Amino acid sequence: MLLTEEAMKTAIILKMLSALEYDVFDPSEVIPEFTADVGIKKGEKVDYAIRVGGRISILIECKAPNAPLDLKHASQLYRYFSVTDAKFAVLTNGYDWEFYTDLDEPNRMDRRPFLTFNLTDIDTTSASELSRFRKSVYDVGAILSTARRLKYISALKTRLKEEFDNPSDEFVAFFGRQIYDGMFTANVRQEFAPLVKRSVSEVIRDRVNARLKSALLQNTTEAPEEDIDLEEKSEIETTEDEWDGFRIAVAIAARVIDPSRVVIRDQRSYCGVLVDNNNRRPLLRMYFNSPTTRYLGLFDGEVEEKVAVKAPVDLYRYADRICATAEKYKSAT
CATH class of the missing domain: 3.90.1570 (tt1808, chain A)
Incomplete structure (x- = not known):
């Protein structure tokens, strides 16, 4: 820190x-x-x-x-x-x-x-x-x-996040009155408050799941980067540092390409950041599995080059090289 x-x-x-x-x-x-x-x-x-x-x-x-x-x-x-x-x-x-x-x-x-x-x-x-x-x-x-x-x-x-986390009386009443047939009294509002909060959470979860399902279906058209069975895949956990590195990579690549084209794909030995969700368009790789030695894989040259880093913020030291890689995929379809 x-x-x-x-x-x-x-x-x-x-x-x-x-x-x-x-x-x-x-x-x-x-x-x-x-x-x-x-x-x-x-x-x-x-x-x-x-x-x-x-x-x-x-x-x-x-x-x-x-x-x-x-x-x-x-x-x-x-x-x-x-x-x-x-x-x-x-x-x-x-x-x-x-x-x-x-x-x-x-x-x-x-x-x-x-x-x-x-x-x-x-x-x-x-x-x-x-x-x-x-x-x-x-x-x-x-x-x-x-x-x-x-x-x-x-x-x-910001206001919606506050309402989703802790629905106000007005928020609960707005939806409750649309589906409750009787008088929407204080007791009814108290009963509806946790129901509204749970409903919001489930709607968000369902929408996220739908997006994930769509992404998984799209991935089936891409060549697999590594031959990993389902049991091994379930053991892969993307760490907070890897998520931080991905977000920084998106911010850097946005100088060159639409940030929506940049995606994360975690593997057993490294966490990859790809363009267009295509493993033939690697933007960078994060080798963050070791608690003491970390590397960043860069692809602005003919082959991958690994450089030592200490924290996700170190990606900014290589912003020019990351942008050079993104430039190679700028007009790709």
Whole structure:
């Protein structure tokens, strides 16, 4: 675990900026400890400012690793947003990331982020939106065109998760009244609360199972990577580190290809990450079974090359090579 804010900046923030194609060694492009000329309290600064096309475009404020992100402790972001040309502000602790803009009022940073994700649990939608911040494709208009939709979808998803985990009286009553014939009293609502929660869980489970069944049927058309019987297959367990590595691989590959094309396929000796669920298109392999010695298999050359790594976050050190591999499959069908 990273212990200091400075270590986090070096190990995660700068590598993330590099993966987004910004030159972290050019202080005119990635400006550390940025201070504005006017309208700012003396000595106040933000951790990084990113200049794109000669203008300050993105502000980044870093907090201690795993510290809760609270805008009360990032007031300088608000002030800098209003006195610079920046259209986007980022608040992060290295793992959790929040992206802000000015959808509600011009030149005034919104209170609610339009994009949030955890780097160790990033989904394909967030990875795709993050890829829009790459230097080579950076387009303020294109990002803003989806920011409003993302902002409210994110808020709705958060609210729905809360309702699914702990259904409110209103949520229970909304569905209960549609199927209960009598008076929907407080006692009836109390009876329905666990039923609604269980029903939500079963609907989600059924939909996940349907997707898995569809994926398994699709896999039967692919050549098997290893001849593993069902008994051996059931013994394979994908670890949290392997899932973290997969999510990071998706985020990196999103610079080049649609992140939905990247899938995970675990094997007995390694955990593979494939493009198009095709074992002839390996993106990388994670040899994480040993608690002391770990390797990453890379495929940007003619044959697989194994390099030593310590943790999933080390994948960012090889972002360029992973992207080079993804580039080979970019136009594949």
